[in-house]
Structure formats: C-alpha cells, structure tokens
Amino acid sequence: MITARLDSEDDFDGWRAQCRGLLRLGAKPADVVWQVGAQRTDLFSNPDSKIAAAPIAVPKGFAELSRSVICHNDPARFGLLFQLLIDLKAGRRHMGDRADPLLRKLDIMAKTVRRDIHKMRAFVRFRRIEEEGDEHFIAWFEPEHHIVRANASFFIRRFGGMRWSILTPALSIHWDKNILLEGPAARKEDAPSQDAIEAQWKTYYGSTFNPARLKVKAMLKEMPKKYWHNMPETALISELIQSARNRELAMIEKEIAASVADTLATLQAEAGRCRRCPLFGPATQIVFGEGPERARLMFVGEQPGDQEDMQGRPFVGPAGQIFDAALAQAGLDRAQAYVTNAVKHFKFKPEGKRRIHERPNISEVNHCRWWLKREIEILQPDLIIALGATAARSLTGRNVAITKSRGSILESEEGVPVLVTIHPSYLLRLPDAEMAAQERRNFVADLMQARDHIEALQMAAT
Amino acid sequence: MSQIQISEKLAILADAAKYDASCASSGTSKRSSNKSGGIGSTEGMGICHAYAPDGRCISLLKILLTNSCIFDCHYCINRKSSNVRRARFTPKEVVDLTLNFYKRNYIEGLFLSSGIIKSSNYTMEQIVEVARSLREDHDFRGYIHLKTIPDADPELLEAAGRHADRLSINVELPTRAGLQKLAPEKSEERIEGAMGGLKEAILDGRDAKKKYRSAPNFAPAGQSTQMIVGADTATDSDIVRRANGLYDRFGLRRVYYSAFSPIPDASAVLPLQRPPLMREHRLYQSDWLMRFYGFAPHEVIDAAEADGNLPLDIDPKLAWALKHRAQFPVDVNAAPKALLWRVPGLGTKAVDAIVKARRWRRLRLEDVGRLTVSITKIRPFITAEGWSPGALTDMEHLRASVAPKVNQLELFA
Numbered sequence: 029m030i031t032a033r034l035d036s037e038d039d040f041d042g043w044r045a046q047c048r049g050l051l052r053l054g055a056k057p058a059d060v061v062w063q064v065g066a067q068r069t070d071l072f073s074n075p076d077s078k079i080a081a082a083p084i085a086v087p088k089g090f091a092e093l094s095r096s097v098i099c100h101n102d103p104a105r106f107g108l109l110f111q112l113l114i115d116l117k118a119g120r121r122h123m124g125d126r127a128d129p130l131l132r133k134l135d136i137m138a139k140t141v142r143r144d145i146h147k148m149r150a151f152v153r154f155r156r157i158e159e160e161g162d163e164h165f166i167a168w169f170e171p172e173h174h175i176v177r178a179n180a181s182f183f184i185r186r187f188g189g190m191r192w193s194i195l196t197p198a199l200s201i202h203w204d205k206n207i208l209l210e211g212p213a214a215r216k217e218d219a220p221s222q223d224a225i226e227a228q229w230k231t232y233y234g235s236t237f238n239p240a241r242l243k244v245k246a247m248l249k250e251m252p253k254k255y256w257h258n259m260p261e262t263a264l265i266s267e268l269i270q271s272a273r274n275r276e277l278a279m280i281e282k283e284i285a286a287s288v289a290d291t292l293a294t295l296q297a298e299a300g301r302c303r304r305c306p307l308f309g310p311a312t313q314i315v316f317g318e319g320p321e322r323a324r325l326m327f328v329g330e331q332p333g334d335q336e337d338m339q340g341r342p343f344v345g346p347a348g349q350i351f352d353a354a355l356a357q358a359g360l361d362r363a364q365a366y367v368t369n370a371v372k373h374f375k376f377k378p379e380g381k382r383r384i385h386e387r388p389n390i391s392e393v394n395h396c397r398w399w400l401k402r403e404i405e406i407l408q409p410d411l412i413i414a415l416g417a418t419a420a421r422s423l424t425g426r427n428v429a430i431t432k433s434r435g436s437i438l439e440s441e442e443g444v445p446v447l448v449t450i451h452p453s454y455l456l457r458l459p460d461a462e463m464a465a466q467e468r469r470n471f472v473a474d475l476m477q478a479r480d481h482i483e484a485l486q487m488a489a490t
Numbered sequence: 491m492s493q494i495q496i497s498e499k500l501a502i503l504a505d506a507a508k509y510d511a512s513c514a515s516s517g518t519s520k521r522s523s524n525k526s527g528g529i530g531s532t533e534g535m536g537i538c539h540a541y542a543p544d545g546r547c548i549s550l551l552k553i554l555l556t557n558s559c560i561f562d563c564h565y566c567i568n569r570k571s572s573n574v575r576r577a578r579f580t581p582k583e584v585v586d587l588t589l590n591f592y593k594r595n596y597i598e599g600l601f602l603s604s605g606i607i608k609s610s611n612y613t614m615e616q617i618v619e620v621a622r623s624l625r626e627d628h629d630f631r632g633y634i635h636l637k638t639i640p641d642a643d644p645e646l647l648e649a650a651g652r653h654a655d656r657l658s659i660n661v662e663l664p665t666r667a668g669l670q671k672l673a674p675e676k677s678e679e680r681i682e683g684a685m686g687g688l689k690e691a692i693l694d695g696r697d698a699k700k701k702y703r704s705a706p707n708f709a710p711a712g713q714s715t716q717m718i719v720g721a722d723t724a725t726d727s728d729i730v731r732r733a734n735g736l737y738d739r740f741g742l743r744r745v746y747y748s749a750f751s752p753i754p755d756a757s758a759v760l761p762l763q764r765p766p767l768m769r770e771h772r773l774y775q776s777d778w779l780m781r782f783y784g785f786a787p788h789e790v791i792d793a794a795e796a797d798g799n800l801p802l803d804i805d806p807k808l809a810w811a812l813k814h815r816a817q818f819p820v821d822v823n824a825a826p827k828a829l830l831w832r833v834p835g836l837g838t839k840a841v842d843a844i845v846k847a848r849r850w851r852r853l854r855l856e857d858v859g860r861l862t863v864s865i866t867k868i869r870p871f872i873t874a875e876g877w878s879p880g881a882l883t884d885m886e887h888l889r890a891s892v893a894p895k896v897n898q899l900e901l902f903a
Binding site: 156232 | 496497500502504505507508509522523524526527528529530531533537538539540541542543544545546547548551552553562571573574575576587590592593594595631749769824825844846847849850851853857858861862866
C-alpha cells in the first residue's frame with residue numbers, strides 16, 4: 029500500500045507529480061491510497077527526483093479532463109483518474125472513445141464540476157459595505173465541489189475595478205483591485221446580512237416574471253433549491269407560483285366578462301381599481317357616471333367636487349342642484365340621461381378642514397379619457413353635452429373656447445356629436461346677480477337645443 | 491429621486507418589458523475589466539443569473555425606458571389605448587440601476603427597449619444616451635442589448651451599434667397581413683429596411699475590425715428579431731418560411747418567438763387565450779434543426795401536419811423521421827454525420843462522440859445509450875453492433891410508442 033499525499037482538495041499539480049512517481053514505481057491503482065493533508069511528501073525525494081518529475085506524455089484531452097475532475101468532491105476521483113492514465117498508457121482505453129464506461133463516468137464528473145463553476149458565476153450575490161470611504165462587495169457562497177480557486181480568475185475579469193471578497197466554508201478569496209489574496213475558511217455571519225439594493229432586485233424579479241407561463245420544473249432544473257438560501261430573490265418564489273394561476277385565470281375571466289358583457293356596471297367595477305394617475309390616492313372613492321344604459325343623451329362635466337366625492341355620485345353638490353333645476357326647466361329628465369365627468373376622482377387642495385377644488389391637469393384628463401371612451405362606446409349616445417372647457421377638451425381632443433363654440437355641434441374623437449356649453453359651477457361664481465340670471469337663461473337655452481336635437485333624431489327614426 | 495419611486499417605476503417598466511423573449515447575452519467579443527479599473531466582462535458564453543417560476547432565465551436587466559407609446563399595436567400591453575399605469579426612467583436612473591445590479595452579480599448587462607414618445611429620434615437618443623453613459627462615463631464592459639427603432643436616423647443607429655453588443659428590431663408578426671391588422675402604424679418595408687441597414691453596418695464593422703484592430707466595434711453580437719406567435723392566423727409553416735427568409739436576408743443571429751400571452755386590457759381583436767406554450771417550443775426546435783442539424787426549411791415544413799402546424803405531442807425531428815421511415819434505420823458504425831443528425835434523440839454532441847468513438851471499436855446499443863439521455867426513442871431508428879430494429883422501424887404504432895407519455899401541463903386544457 030502506498031500513500032500519496034496532496035496539499036489540498038483541488039491540488040492538480042500535486043496529483044500530477046504523484047502520478048509521475050507512481051508510474052515510475054509501477055504502482056497499480058488498487059495499491060494507492062490518496063490523502064489530502066497539510067504536508068505533501070513526494071514519493072521520490074531522492075537523487076532521482078528530477079527524472080521522477082519529468083513530464084509524462086498523455087493523450088490530448090486528458091489534462092483538460094483531469095483538471096476538471098480534480099475539483100469534484102468524490103474522494104475516488106484521484107484513483108479513477110490514475111486508473112484512466114494507466115489504461116491509456118497501456119492502450120486499453122482511448123480518449124476518443126467517450127462511450128467507454130470509465131471515460132463516460134469521468135466525463136460526467138467533469139461536467140458536474142463545470143456546471144458548479146458556472147452556477148457559482150451565476151449565483152454568487154455580493155452585498156455592499158462602506159470601508160474607509162471605499163465600497164467593498166462581499167459574498168457568502170457554498171459551492172458543492174472544490175471550485176473556488178478555479179473560479180477566481182472569472183471574478184477578477186468581471187469585477188476588476190471593484191474591491192470584493194468571496195467567503196466560503198473552505199476558504200475565502202479577496203481582490204483589492206490589484207492582487208488576489210487567499211484567506212481561511214469563513215462563516216456565513218462573516219458576510220454582511222443585507223443590502224438595500226436587494227429590495228429593488230426582488231421587485232425586478234417579481235415583475236419580470238410572466239404569470240401566464242408557469243414552468244416550475246424548468247426553473248428547478250437550472251436553479252436547484254440547494255442554491256436558494258444565498259439568493260435574496262428566491263424568497264419570492266413560492267408566493268409567485270401560488271398567485272400565478274389565480275392571476276391568469278382572473279385575467280381571462282375579466283377579459284371574458286369585458287368582451288361578452290360590456291356593461292357600465294362591470295366598467296364601473298374596473299374603474300374602481302384604477303391607478304392610472306395619482307388622483308386615486310387622496311380621493312375618498314371613484315365617482316363614476318350614472319344613468320340608464322339606454323340613455324340617448326350624455327352629460328360630461330369636469331370632475332367630482334367635495335359632495336360628490338363623499339357620496340360617490342356625480343352632480344349632487346351645489347353645482348348639481350343648479351344643473352338639476354336647469355334640466356327641469358329645459359324639459360329634460362335627468363333619469364333618462366347619463367351623467368358623468370371627464371375626470372372621475374376629486375382633485376383638491378386641503379385648506380384647514382376644507383378641501384378646495386383644483387382643476388385637473390391635461391395628463392390627468394388624458395389618463396381618465398380611457399374610461400370616458402369606454403363609457404361612450406358602451407352607451408353609444410346620440411348627443412353628448414360637454415359641460416365646460418375640460419369636458420370639451422377631453423371629448424374633442426383639442427382646446428375649445430366655450431364662449432366661441434357654445435351652441436355649435438362639434439364631434440368627439442369617437443365621432444359622436446358634441447354640444448358645448450358652460451359648466452353649472454360657473455353660475456355659482458358669478459358675483460353679479462343680473463349677469464348670473466342671464467347666464468342661467470343661456471344655459472337653459474343650450475339644454476333646450478340639446479332636447480330639440482334629440483327629439484329631431486327620434487322623429488327621423490320613427 | 492427616492493428609492494421608493496425607483497422601485498415603483500422598476501415594477502412598471504420591467505413588467506412592461508417581459509413580453510420580449512430574448513435574454514441572450516452570448517456571442518459577443520470577449521472583454522474584461524481586469525486592470526482597467528472599470529467594471530464588467532463578457533465571456534463568450536452568457537450566464538443566467540436567476541430563473542423565474544416561468545422557467546425563463548434572467549440574464550439581463552430587461553426594462554423599458556418608458557411604457558408610454560404613441561403607437562396603438564393591438565398585441566402590445568403598452569399600446570396607446572391600453573389602460574396600464576405609465577412610468578418613465580431618466581437615462582441616469584437606468585444607468586444607476588444597471589451598475590447597482592451588475593456590481594452585486596445579479597445580471598450580465600442591460601436589455602433596453604422603449605415605447606415611442608414624442609418621436610422615433612427622440613426616443614432613440616434617450617436609449618443611446620444610456621448606453622453611452624454606461625460605456626464612457628463608467629467604463630462598463632458588460633453586455634448591452636438595445637432595441638432599435640426602425641424610423642430613427644442612421645446616425646443614431648450608428649451610435650447605438652458603437653456602444654451595444656447586440657441590436658434588434660422586432661418584425662412583430664409573421665405575416666404582412668397580420669402586421670397590417672394588428673400593428674397598423676408599423677410597416678414591413680420600414681422594419682426590413684432598417685434591418686437591412688443594420689446588416690450592412692454590422693458587416694462593415696466586422697471588415698474594418700479585420701483590417702484595423704483599433705476600429706470601433708459595431709454590435710459584435712449581431713442583430714436579432716422577434717415575432718409573436720398565436721396572435722394572428724399564421725401557421726408554423728408560414729413562420730418557418732418567414733424566419734428562414736429573415737436569416738438569409740439579414741444575417742440574423744437569432745429569430746425569437748414569443749407565444750402570445752393574454753395581456754391585461756387586451757384589445758378585442760386578439761384571441762382571449764394564449765397558444766400552447768409547446769408551440770413556441772416546437773418552433774425553437776425547428777429553428778435548431780435548420781441551424782445545427784442540416785435541415786432545409788422545406789424539410790421542416792414537411793414535418794408539419796395537414797393544417798400547416800408542427801405536431802405538439804412530438805418534436806419536429808421525430809415527426810420528420812416518422813414520415814420518412816425509408817431513410818431508417820441508420821447504422822451508427824458507418825453513417826455520415828448528416829444522417830446521424832436525422833436520428834430522433836441524437837443531439838450534435840452525441841453524434842460527435844459516436845463518430846469519434848467508432849474509430850476505436852464497433853459501438854453497441856448500450857454504448858449509444860451511455861452517450862444519450864434515452865435509448866428507447868432512438869432504438870427503432872438505428873442499427874448497432876448486435877442490434878437491428880427489425881420490423882420496429884415500420885411498425886404502425888411507432889409514433890405512440892416513442893411519443894412522450896406525459897403531456898405538457900396546460901393551465902387551460
């Protein structure tokens with residue numbers, strides 16, 4: 029029995045030197061015990077050592093294969109490689125014959141090592157700390173095989189301009205932007221326990237995942253669970269899988285609901301979850317349109333006010349009361365019309381206990397136009413009355429001067445006739461009573477024009 | 491800009507970008523940051539830094555600069571009329587995110603795309619600025635893939651190619667009719683014109699590099715494209731023909747297929763359900779057959795069924811073999827590579843190993859078995875030392891006996 033010692037688990041040079049000696053001795057693989065220890069004793073430390081150390085010719089591909097296999101964690105690897113070497117020398121096996129059982133076994137071991145090397149490159153996660161005004165990136169990693177030294181050059185190529193350390197249970201390596209230093213075995217606690225950027229990375233991981241395609245097996249094949257505990261993003265996986273199926277089913281159900289029964293009720297339910305612009309935040313609730321689905325006449329205001337926001341219904345505040353009165357005077361029944369707003373959430377400035385109306389900006393109007401479009405598409409009204417400039421702009425897609433355009437028929441982007449008039453709240457703001465009375469009469473006249481328009485259409489249809 | 495706002499934007503703009511299939515970070519020139527003081531390397535082979543439960547690899551930070559868009563393409567979640575929340579990154583925010591992720595070894599680099607805002611040129615300028623800043627201000631040597639906008643000025647495409655490893659322009663749909671129906675504002679002529687322009691610039695760049703080592707790089711990882719499968723009526727045969735034409739005419743590195751996913755707020759023109767994921771997989775397999783296994787496009791199309799689509803239950807190579815049984819069995823101890831490539835279940839690596847090993851001895855069935863995943867599928871199609879399939883090759887129920895037993899798990903079967 030011969031004991032062949034090696035410096036470390038991945039001591040390829042030592043293994044090669046020992047093989048040279050063993051070959052010279054004529055040792056059989058079964059006679060050799062391989063030991064990894066601190067001190068290497070060469071088999072031949074006598075005057076002949078130069079001959080012993082002389083290189084031995086090996087077939088092409090053998091060195092590459094054995095360099096990989098040496099990093100494997102199977103204690104039998106040194107012996108298996110030595111066996112192959114002897115068989116190759118004796119012509120019993122050939123490097124070209126990869127269907128040979130021993131070569132196949134070693135090929136698979138080499139592949140396992142290469143994969144472990146690759147996975148380390150992929151799954152090491154650095155955490156950043158500040159040290160002496162410089163950033164230092166530290167990772168804790170537990171490789172399955174003895175690959176850390178073999179992999180160091182990759183991390184140098186990739187993170188050359190960065191100070192980094194990779195800590196493992198067997199050894200640690202440190203790069204200071206110039207030289208690589210090796211340190212002793214480390215513990216997980218030696219690495220930083222967090223990094224603020226990890227939250228962003230998790231956000232990315234969760235968002236780039238497509239719940240419409242669930243292929244958990246494919247994921248596990250490439251990212252086995254043994255790597256998970258050092259990867260922050262894997263904390264999300266079970267939740268993502270659980271919700272994926274529900275999410276897609278809900279999506280399809282929603283689509284089916286929307287496409288088969290495109291009703292104002294389902295639209296309103298959808299709108300209740302709208303987050304297209306920030307106005308949903310401070311508002312109490314959405315104030316959606318109101319009225320029968322068969323309505324031929326549609327009114328579009330600017331946005332809900334304080335009262336509307338509280339009650340969740342359009343035109344119920346002071347301006348709504350003026351609106352109702354004017355409608356009655358013009359001979360129109362509000363219950364027969366559909367009443368809505370260009371913007372569905374109340375925008376305001378808090379002033380003490382009061383909430384002061386604030387005009388929606390163009391972006392908010394545009395975001396909300398999507399809902400208005402769906403309302404128009406479902407309702408298909410004969411005439412839309414734009415109450416005020418915001419409504420007119422939203423409907424027609426351009427700036428409309430109320431004083432110039434009132435009474436004339438424009439066209440909405442969907443091709444529906446639009447009659448422009450003032451917003452009833454304008455009447456509340458007029459300080460001069462006589463002027464207010466006049467404006468009110470004008471407003472009623474506009475509404476009567478709308479009534480005439482609708483009646484003419486109905487006559488034509490019968 | 492606070493962290494919370496960045497995270498919110500990231501959620502929106504990563505979500506919006508995830509329908510792009512490509513995540514490749516391979517095939518570019520080798521670069522290293524050792525001794526440069528910079529950051530990043532490319533190694534030839536890309537690295538997948540994580541996998542999502544959808545089975546896809548996460549290699550690049552794949553995001554949009556903005557998901558606002560002036561176009562209204564029906565299949566796209568970011569189309570103008572779609573009810574999604576919009577967000578926009580500044581170029582600096584994208585640069586910082588990329589570097590922060592890269593330094594922690596989360597990614598190989600950046601894949602940046604964008605909805606079109608204001609104008610094609612304006613959008614392209616913003617995209618190019620991100621790449622320029624990464625390369626010039628931060629000496630970033632990682633991978634950059636930029637989605638290019640067909641209508642942008644040639645100077646902008648030139649600048650994009652100088653900084654990026656790969657450029658891509660999506661052809662979007664397999665047929666012109668599909669494009670007209672689903673992306674009325676896009677034109678096949680403009681898309682293909684831009685791809686032709688990129689091809690020339692890439693070739694010129696490569697020529698210059700051969701003559702002068704100092705010549706600037708131009709997209710060393712070439713150009714790729716993507717088309718959506720299952721949103722229009724194109725059959726697999728149509729798709730294979732189109733892909734082949736694109737490879738030939740524009741020297742593409744890859745044609746990616748993206749199975750149409752039902753997207754939130756889908757346009758009513760679209761089907762409600764997605765095509766089987768397996769369809770996308772079969773198309774990739776056919777792509778492989780043409781690129782690595784010596785199959786001509788008409789032979790792949792030949793593997794399709796009467797409706798012009800590839801079978802979903804078996805792979806296209808097996809489908810082709812079952813239709814051409816007269817070509818089998820193939821003798822593993824004598825047949826040339828081109829014939830071995832045709833054997834269902836034999837990959838290119840196994841074929842290489844067989845050809846090498848048979849120089850030393852005659853191979854038996856168990857030798858072939860050691861070199862492949864499963865011998866059951868291969869057995870009827872080969873002869874080996876001590877093995878002849880006999881009547882097996884011509885057996886009527888061969889398809890059933892070699893087809894995989896377990897069907898793909900379909901959420902909506």
